[in-house]
Amino acid sequence: MYFKKTLAVGALAAMTAITVPLSASAETLTIGLGSEPTSIDPHYHNLGPNNQIAQHIFGRLVEQDDKQRLQPGLAESWKPINDTTWEFKLRKGVKFHDGSDFNADDVIFTMKRAPAHPNARSSFKLYTHGGGKEYKKIDDYTIHVSTPRPYPLMPTDLSTVHIVSNEIGDATWEGEFNNGTAAIGTGPYKLVKWTKGEVLEMDVNENYYGEKPAWSKVIMKPIASAPSRLAALLAGDVDFIDNVPTTDIARLKKEPAVALSQGVSNRVIYLHLDQYRDVAPYTTAKDGSEIKNPFKDVRVRRAISKAINRDLIIDRVMEGVAIKAGQLLPEGFFGRSDKLKPEAYDPEGAKKLLAEAGYPDGFKTTLFGPNDRYINDAKIVEAISQMLSRIGIATTPDTMPKSVYFKRAKNRGPENPPEFGFVLVGWGSGTGEPSSPLKSLLATYNKEKGLGSSNRGLHSNPEMDKVLEDALATVDDEKRAALLAKATEIAIGEDVGIIPLHYQVNTWAAKKGLKYIPRTDERTLAMGVVKG
Amino acid sequence: MTVFIIRRLLQSAVVLFVMSFLVFTSVNLVGDPVEMMVSDEADQEERDRVIKSMGLDKPWYIQYGLFVGNAFKGDLGNSFVYGEPALQIIVARMPATFELALVSLLMSIIIGIPLGVWAGLFPEKLSSKIVMSGSILGFSLPTFWVGLMMIMVFAVMLGWLPSTGRGDTVELLGINVSFLSADGLSHLFLPALNLALFNTSLVIRLTRAGVREAVHQDYIKFARAKGLSNTRVIMVHLMKNIMIPVVTVLGLEFGGLIAFSVVTETVFAWPGMGKLIIDSIQSLDRPIIVAYLMIIVFVFVIINLVVDVLYSILDPRVRLQDVKS
Numbered sequence: 011m012y013f014k015k016t017l018a019v020g021a022l023a024a025m026t027a028i029t030v031p032l033s034a035s036a037e038t039l040t041i042g043l044g045s046e047p048t049s050i051d052p053h054y055h056n057l058g059p060n061n062q063i064a065q066h067i068f069g070r071l072v073e074q075d076d077k078q079r080l081q082p083g084l085a086e087s088w089k090p091i092n093d094t095t096w097e098f099k100l101r102k103g104v105k106f107h108d109g110s111d112f113n114a115d116d117v118i119f120t121m122k123r124a125p126a127h128p129n130a131r132s133s134f135k136l137y138t139h140g141g142g143k144e145y146k147k148i149d150d151y152t153i154h155v156s157t158p159r160p161y162p163l164m165p166t167d168l169s170t171v172h173i174v175s176n177e178i179g180d181a182t183w184e185g186e187f188n189n190g191t192a193a194i195g196t197g198p199y200k201l202v203k204w205t206k207g208e209v210l211e212m213d214v215n216e217n218y219y220g221e222k223p224a225w226s227k228v229i230m231k232p233i234a235s236a237p238s239r240l241a242a243l244l245a246g247d248v249d250f251i252d253n254v255p256t257t258d259i260a261r262l263k264k265e266p267a268v269a270l271s272q273g274v275s276n277r278v279i280y281l282h283l284d285q286y287r288d289v290a291p292y293t294t295a296k297d298g299s300e301i302k303n304p305f306k307d308v309r310v311r312r313a314i315s316k317a318i319n320r321d322l323i324i325d326r327v328m329e330g331v332a333i334k335a336g337q338l339l340p341e342g343f344f345g346r347s348d349k350l351k352p353e354a355y356d357p358e359g360a361k362k363l364l365a366e367a368g369y370p371d372g373f374k375t376t377l378f379g380p381n382d383r384y385i386n387d388a389k390i391v392e393a394i395s396q397m398l399s400r401i402g403i404a405t406t407p408d409t410m411p412k413s414v415y416f417k418r419a420k421n422r423g424p425e426n427p428p429e430f431g432f433v434l435v436g437w438g439s440g441t442g443e444p445s446s447p448l449k450s451l452l453a454t455y456n457k458e459k460g461l462g463s464s465n466r467g468l469h470s471n472p473e474m475d476k477v478l479e480d481a482l483a484t485v486d487d488e489k490r491a492a493l494l495a496k497a498t499e500i501a502i503g504e505d506v507g508i509i510p511l512h513y514q515v516n517t518w519a520a521k522k523g524l525k526y527i528p529r530t531d532e533r534t535l536a537m538g539v540v541k542g
Numbered sequence: 543m544t545v546f547i548i549r550r551l552l553q554s555a556v557v558l559f560v561m562s563f564l565v566f567t568s569v570n571l572v573g574d575p576v577e578m579m580v581s582d583e584a585d586q587e588e589r590d591r592v593i594k595s596m597g598l599d600k601p602w603y604i605q606y607g608l609f610v611g612n613a614f615k616g617d618l619g620n621s622f623v624y625g626e627p628a629l630q631i632i633v634a635r636m637p638a639t640f641e642l643a644l645v646s647l648l649m650s651i652i653i654g655i656p657l658g659v660w661a662g663l664f665p666e667k668l669s670s671k672i673v674m675s676g677s678i679l680g681f682s683l684p685t686f687w688v689g690l691m692m693i694m695v696f697a698v699m700l701g702w703l704p705s706t707g708r709g710d711t712v713e714l715l716g717i718n719v720s721f722l723s724a725d726g727l728s729h730l731f732l733p734a735l736n737l738a739l740f741n742t743s744l745v746i747r748l749t750r751a752g753v754r755e756a757v758h759q760d761y762i763k764f765a766r767a768k769g770l771s772n773t774r775v776i777m778v779h780l781m782k783n784i785m786i787p788v789v790t791v792l793g794l795e796f797g798g799l800i801a802f803s804v805v806t807e808t809v810f811a812w813p814g815m816g817k818l819i820i821d822s823i824q825s826l827d828r829p830i831i832v833a834y835l836m837i838i839v840f841v842f843v844i845i846n847l848v849v850d851v852l853y854s855i856l857d858p859r860v861r862l863q864d865v866k867s
Contacts, residue, residue, distance in 0.1 A: 130595070
C-alpha cells in the first residue's frame with residue numbers, strides 16, 4: 011500500500027517534471043512606464059506611447075527592428091515593379107486575435123480608415139497618402155501602391171501604420187478600441203483590459219506568426235514620477251522600467267539588483283537660429299541698441315557652434331549619457347555623411363570668426379528652450395548660455411514648460427515666423443533616415459509641398475532643396491543615401507542651418523536576470539525584454 | 543433649514559457659472575494644444591485639420607457659447623487628449639480620489655484627536671512636547687519629499703508595503719473601492735498617511751488649544767464636583783465642546799484634500815483625479831481642466847453646506863442665517 015502510494019506520487023512528480031519545461035513560458039512581466047498611451051486605437055494619435063502599445067497588439071506590413079531597419083512584417087516582400095508602383099506580397103496563414111484571416115481586404119480597409127479618422131489628434135495621413143499614394147488589391151495576398159512620381163520611401167512610410175481587421179466595421183472608433191471590443195490585431199499580444207491611469211494588461215497571442223514571445227502575460231503600470239518609478243523597481247513591484255533619469259544612472263550601475271540597458275536614440279538635440287528676418291527678436295547690441303540680425307551671417311553661426319563645448323555638456327549636464335552630434339542622425343543610420351564631424355570646441359576660433367563677421371565685441375541675445383520636454387533641456391540651455399557669454403555673446407537663458415514653449419516657437423512661414431529667434435529643440439527621426447528632418451527643419455518653407463513645417467529659423471538654400479527633391483525621387487538605395495548625405499553636408503556643413511549638439515541615449519532598467527534590447531526609436535516593448 | 547439649503551444651492555449655481563467663464567477664458571489664452579498633440583512631422587494641412595476637429599478654429603466666445611449650451615445637456619466637451627467625454631473620464635477617476643481623501647481624513651481624526659487631547663490635558667509632560675514638535679514637522683515638511691521617503695523606507699528598504707498604485711478593487715454599490723480588500727488596504731496606507739500629515743498636525747493643534755481652553759471652564763469643574771468619572775468628563779463633556787472648530791476646519795480641509803491630492807497621487811501613481819488634472823494642464827487638455835474645476839467648485843459648495851448644517855446641529859446657539867445679498 012505504502013509502496014503503491016510512493017509509486018503514484020513518484021509518477022505524478024515525474025510527469026510534472028516533464029510538463030514544467032513545456033509551460034515554462036507561463037511568466038508575467040510587469041513594466042513601469044513613464045508615459046501612458048492616450049488610446050488603444052492605433053490610428054487615433056501618432057504618439058510614441060500609443061505606437062509602442064500598438065506594436066504589441068497590431069502588426070504592420072513592414073516592421074522596424076531595434077535599429078529601425080526595415081524587416082518583413084505582415085508583408086513578406088516588397089519591390090518596385092516600375093518607377094511609380096510598388097508591389098507588396100502579403101504573408102499567408104496569419105490570423106487575427108478573433109480567428110479571422112488576414113488578407114489584402116484588411117490592408118485596404120486600414121489605409122482608408124487611418125487618414126479618415128474623425129477624431130485623430132495627429133493622423134497617419136502623411137504616411138498613408140503622402141505623395142499621392144493609391145492602393146489597389148490585386149489578389150488576396152498582393153497589393154499595389156502607386157504614386158504619380160517615384161516614391162522611394164514607400165516601405166518606410168508603410169512601416170508606421172498598424173493594420174486593423176476590416177471586420178470591425180466602418181463606424182468603430184477609439185471608444186471601442188479602448189474597451190477592447192475592437193482591439194483585434196495580429197500582434198504578439200492580445201489586449202485583456204485597459205484602465206486609464208491604472209493598468210494595461212495583455213496576454214500572449216498563441217497563434218502569433220513570428221517568434222514566440224517570452225512572456226505569457228504583460229502588465230504595464232503608468233508611473234509618471236521618475237523617483238517613484240525607480241522605487242517601484244527597487245522594491246520589486248515592477249520588473250522593468252523605462253526613462254531612467256540621468257542623475258540615477260551612476261548609482262544604479264553599482265547596484266547589484268538592477269541591470270541597465272542603454273542605447274543611442276534617433277533624437278538629435280540642436281539649436282535653431284533665425285536666418286530670415288532683418289532684425290532678430292530678442293537680439294541687440296550689448297548696449298541695447300538695435301543691430302541687424304547677426305545670425306544671418308554663416309560665420310556667426312559657425313562661431314556659436316565652435317563656442318559650445320559639447321564634451322563638457324555631455325559629461326557634466328548629461329552625466330555621460332549622450333553622444334555628441336555633427337549632423338542629424340547617429341552612426342549606423344542610413345543616409346549619413348562621412349564628412350560631417352561634430353564641431354570641435356574652439357573658443358579662440360569662435361572669437362576670431364565673430365570679429366571677422368563684424369562683431370568684435372559680440373552682442374546680446376536670449377536663448378529659449380523648454381524645461382520639461384527633453385532630457386535635461388533647461389540645464390543644457392543654461393550651460394550653452396554661459397559658454398556663449400564667454401566668447402562675447404551675452405546670452406540670457408529663458409526656459410518654460412513645453413505647453414507654453416511650442417506655441418511661441420511655432421513656425422507658420424515667412425509671414426508668421428516664430429516669436430523666438432534662437433531656440434533649443436529636438437528631433438526624433440521616426441523614419442530612421444534623414445529625409446524627414448531635412449524636409450521639416452531645413453527645407454525652404456512651402457505649405458503646399460509640406461516642407462519646412464518645423465523650420466523655425468526659416469533656413470533656405472535652393473541648392474539643398476534641389477538635392478533633397480532629387481533624393482526623394484531616387485528609388486535606388488545607394489544613390490539616395492549619397493544624395494541625402496550631400497544635402498546634409500550643404501545644409502549643416504556649409505550653411506550651419508542648425509547647430510547639432512548631441513544625440514540622446516536612452517536608459518532602461520530591469521531587475522537582475524533580465525535585460526532590454528535598446529531601440530533607437532526609444533520604444534519600450536515587452537518583446538525586447540529578455541533573460542540575460 | 544430647507545429654504546436655507548435651496549438658497550445656498552441657487553447661489554452656488556451662480557458661482558459655478560462665473561467660474562466656468564473665468565476658467566474657460568483664461569485657459570484659452572495659454573499655449574497651443576494642437577502643437578502639444580500633433581506629431582513633429584505633420585505638415586500645415588494636418589495641423590489645420592486637427593484644429594478644426596477640436597473646434598479651435600472658432601473665436602473663443604463662440605467656443606464658450608457652445609460649451610455652455612452643451613453643459614446644460616450634461617456634455618462638458620470631449621477631452622483633447624483622449625477623445626472621450628471629459629465628464630466621464632473625471633467621474634471614472636473620482637472614486638479613487640474620494641477613497642484616498644476619506645481614509646486620509648479618518649486617519650487624521652483617529653491620530654490627531656487623541657494626541658491633541660493628551661497634549662492638552664498634560665501639557666507639561668515630555669510626550670506632549672514631542673507631539674507638538676512633531677505637529678510642526680507635519681505641516682512644514684513638503685508632501686512630495688515625505689512621500690518619497692516613506693516609499694524608500696517602507697517599500698524599498700523594509701519591503702513591508704507596496705510602493706505604488708492602487709490595490710485590488712471590489713465593487714460596492716456600483717463603485718470600485720479598494721479598502722475592502724487586504725491588498726487594497728496595503729496600497730492605500732502610505733498615500734493616505736502622506737496626505738493626512740498636514741491635517742493631522744492641524745487637528746492636534748486645534749484639539750490641544752480647545753482642550754486647554756475648555757479644561758478650565760466652570761462646567762468641567764462642576765462635572766468633576768458632581769462625581770462623574772474622569773473618562774466621562776473628557777469623552778462626553780469636553781469633546782462635544784471642542785468639536786466645533788475642528789469640524790469647521792476639517793470640512794474646509796476635506797475639499798482641499800480632494801482638489802489638491804495632486805502631489806500624493808503623482809508620487810504614489812494613485813489613479814485619481816488629481817493626477818489627471820496635472821497631466822491635463824501639462825498637455826493643455828482644456829475640456830478636462832474646465833470640467834474638473836467646475837466639479838471641484840461643486841464639491842466645495844456641497845462640503846461647505848454640510849459643514850454649516852453640522853455646525854448648527856453641534857452648537858445649539860447657532861441659528862442658520864442667510865447672508866443678506
